[in-house]
Amino acid sequence: MALKIIESCVNCWACEPLCPSGAIFEARPHFIIDPKRCTECEGDHAQPQCAEICPIEGAILNSFGEPVNPPGSLTGIPPHRLAEAMAEIRAR
Amino acid sequence: MELKVVETPKEQGGCSASSCGGSADQLAHLPEAIREKVKNHPCYSEQAHHHYARMHVAVAPACNIQCHYCNRKYDCANESRPGVVSELLTPEQAVKKTLAVAANIPQMTVLGIAGPGDPLANPERTLATFRALSEQAPDIKLCVSTNGLALPELVDELCQHNIDHVTITINCVDPDVGAKIYPWIFWQGRRIRGRKAAEILIAQQQKGLEMLTARGVLVKVNSVMIPGVNDEHLKEVSKVVKAKGAFLHNVMPLIAEAEHGTFYGVMGQRSPDAAELQALQDACAGDMNMMRHCRQCRADAVGMLGEDRGDEFTLEKIEAMEIDYAAAMERRAEVHARIEAERAEQERAKASGGNVAFVSLDSLRARPQTPKALIAVSTQGGGVVNQHFGHAREFLVYEASANGVRFIGPRRVDAYCSGDDTCGEAETTLQRTIKVLEGCAGVLSAKIGLPPWEALEAVGIQPSGEYAWEPIEEAVAAFYQELLKGGHLDQRDERTREVA
Known part of the structure; x- marks a missing residue:
C-alpha cells in the first residue's frame, strides 16, 4: 500500500515537507515516494497529504495505479475543453 | 494670467494630487x-x-x-x-x-x-x-x-x-x-x-x-x-x-x-x-x-x-563571478547619490518652470472642451525620452489635458511573449506596436525611422523625435500643446474622450 509520483510531477516541493513518514525524496527527473515508507498517511491524516496539496492532476497514483486527482478535478477545466483548446493550438 | 500645464489647478477639481497617481508625485500625501x-x-x-x-x-x-x-x-x-x-x-x-x-x-x-x-x-x-x-x-x-x-x-x-x-x-x-x-x-x-x-x-x-x-x-x-x-x-x-x-x-x-x-x-x-x-x-x-x-x-x-x-x-x-561586496556597496552608494542628485536637479528644473510649457488661462476658457489626449513615450530609464522607437519593448502612456499630465500605465509591445515566428506570431513587430498604441494621439521617441513614421501617421498617431533627452512629463506637456495648436486633437476628440 503506497502512493506513487509519476513523470508529470513539476518538482514544486509542496508535498515533501508534509509527509508524516519521510517517504518523499527530491530526485531527477521528478520527486519520488519510497514505497516501503509510504503509509498513505493512515493513522496520521484523514487524507494522504501529498495528494491533498499536489497541484498537478494525475501526478500521484494510488495503489491501484489510478490518479488520486483525475483530469479536471483540480483546475476545474473539463477534459474535453482542454483537448479542444490544445487541438486548436496545434492546428495554428 | 498664465498657468503651468504640469500642475493641477485647484478650481478644476475632481482629481486631487493624493489620489491621482502619476502626476508630479503620486505619493505626496504619505x-x-x-x-x-x-x-x-x-x-x-x-x-x-x-x-x-x-x-x-x-x-x-x-x-x-x-x-x-x-x-x-x-x-x-x-x-x-x-x-x-x-x-x-x-x-x-x-x-x-x-x-x-x-x-x-x-x-x-x-x-x-x-x-x-x-x-x-x-x-x-x-x-x-x-x-x-x-x-x-x-x-x-x-x-x-x-x-x-x-x-x-x-x-x-x-x-x-x-x-x-x-x-x-x-x-x-x-x-x-x-x-x-x-x-x-x-x-x-x-x-x-x-x-x-x-x-x-x-x-x-x-x-x-x-x-x-x-x-x-x-x-x-x-x-x-x-x-x-x-x-x-x-x-x-x-x-x-x-x-x-x-x-x-x-x-x-x-x-x-x-x-x-x-x-x-x-x-x-x-x-x-x-x-x-x-x-x-x-x-x-x-x-x-x-x-x-x-x-x-x-x-x-x-x-x-x-x-x-x-x-x-x-x-x-x-x-564564476568573484564578488567583493564591501567594494560593491561603496560603488552602489555613489551611484545612488548620483541618481538622487539627478532627480533633485529634474525637480528643480520643473519647479522653476525651466522646461514647462505654458498655456494661458484665457485660451483654456475659450476652449471649454479642451480634449484629453493619450501620449506614448519610449524611454530606457532616467525619466527622459531617450529610446529609439524601433527598440521600444514597451511604451509609457500619459494623459495630457488642460489639467496637466498624468501617468496612465505601461503598454507592452511583446504582449507577454517575446517569442519569434516559431511561436506562431505572424504579425510584424511594427504592426504589433501600432496595435499597442491604439487610442494614443501621439508618440515621443528619441528617434523614429521613416517607415514607422508613415505607418503611425496613417492611423492618426502623430510621432515626434523633437523631444529627445527631455524630461518625460515636460515633453508630454509641450507635445500636447503642439498637437492642440496643430489641430491634431480636434478630429480625435470623440474617440479620445471615450478612452479618457
Whole structure:
C-alpha cells in the first residue's frame, strides 16, 4: 500500500515537507515516494497529504495505479475543453 | 494670467494630487517616514521606477492555493508574467545571485521573493534567504509577495528579517466572488474547495493585512482585474484595504491565453483592454492611491521594470563571478547619490518652470472642451525620452489635458511573449506596436525611422523625435500643446474622450 509520483510531477516541493513518514525524496527527473515508507498517511491524516496539496492532476497514483486527482478535478477545466483548446493550438 | 500645464489647478477639481497617481508625485500625501522608505523603490514609486532596478529570486516553488489564472506546469523562456521562472534556486544560490546582481547593476535597490509558488508556503526557504541577505547586504530592501493564506502565522518572523514591504494579492472580499477565482486551497491538512475555501482565504488575507499595518509594515495590495468576475467588485476591495491601512493598490489586467493552459485561458475568459483597466483604476483612485506602472514581472526577473537581464545571471555565470561586496556597496552608494542628485536637479528644473510649457488661462476658457489626449513615450530609464522607437519593448502612456499630465500605465509591445515566428506570431513587430498604441494621439521617441513614421501617421498617431533627452512629463506637456495648436486633437476628440 503506497502512493506513487509519476513523470508529470513539476518538482514544486509542496508535498515533501508534509509527509508524516519521510517517504518523499527530491530526485531527477521528478520527486519520488519510497514505497516501503509510504503509509498513505493512515493513522496520521484523514487524507494522504501529498495528494491533498499536489497541484498537478494525475501526478500521484494510488495503489491501484489510478490518479488520486483525475483530469479536471483540480483546475476545474473539463477534459474535453482542454483537448479542444490544445487541438486548436496545434492546428495554428 | 498664465498657468503651468504640469500642475493641477485647484478650481478644476475632481482629481486631487493624493489620489491621482502619476502626476508630479503620486505619493505626496504619505507621511514623510513612508515616503523616505519608498522613494527609491521602483515597484512602489512611479518616479523611482525610471531610475532604480529590482530583482526577484525564485526560491519558493510550492503553493498552497490554486488560482484560475495560474498554471503550475508552465515554464517558457519567452514568457514574462508572474509564476513563470527558468530555474529554481536554493537560498544559498539566491544570496549569491543577489550579491552578483547588486555588484553589477548598482541601481538595483530591491530584492523580492514572489514565487514561482507562494513565498509563505515555503517559509524555510524564503526566510533563510531573507535572513542571509539582511546580514550580508544591508543596503538592499527586502520584499515579499503572497496570496496571504499563511501570512498571519508568519508576520512576526517576517518583521524580524528587516522586511518592511509586503504585497498581498487580494482579488476579492466576497466569498461568492472568490469561489469563481480560486478552485481550492490547502488548509490544515485538507484541500478545501468552493465558497468555503474563498471564505478562509479572505479571512486570512484581511487578518494578515491588519497585523502588518499594526506593526508599521508597508502593505501594497495587488488585484487581478477579471472582466465579469471581479471588475466591479474591486472598487469595494479598494475601499476595504485602504481602510485597513494598505498604502497602495495595484490593479493589474488578467493575462489569459489558451496556450498558458490556465482555467481562464482555456475557458475563454477575456482580459480587459487598456481603456477598461484605466477606467477601473480611475474609479478606485477616488478611494486610494493607485499604482499604474506595474509590469507584472516574472518570479525571477532582473533589472529595471520592463526589462529582464536574467540571462546575464544564470547559475552557471554567477558561480564564476568573484564578488567583493564591501567594494560593491561603496560603488552602489555613489551611484545612488548620483541618481538622487539627478532627480533633485529634474525637480528643480520643473519647479522653476525651466522646461514647462505654458498655456494661458484665457485660451483654456475659450476652449471649454479642451480634449484629453493619450501620449506614448519610449524611454530606457532616467525619466527622459531617450529610446529609439524601433527598440521600444514597451511604451509609457500619459494623459495630457488642460489639467496637466498624468501617468496612465505601461503598454507592452511583446504582449507577454517575446517569442519569434516559431511561436506562431505572424504579425510584424511594427504592426504589433501600432496595435499597442491604439487610442494614443501621439508618440515621443528619441528617434523614429521613416517607415514607422508613415505607418503611425496613417492611423492618426502623430510621432515626434523633437523631444529627445527631455524630461518625460515636460515633453508630454509641450507635445500636447503642439498637437492642440496643430489641430491634431480636434478630429480625435470623440474617440479620445471615450478612452479618457
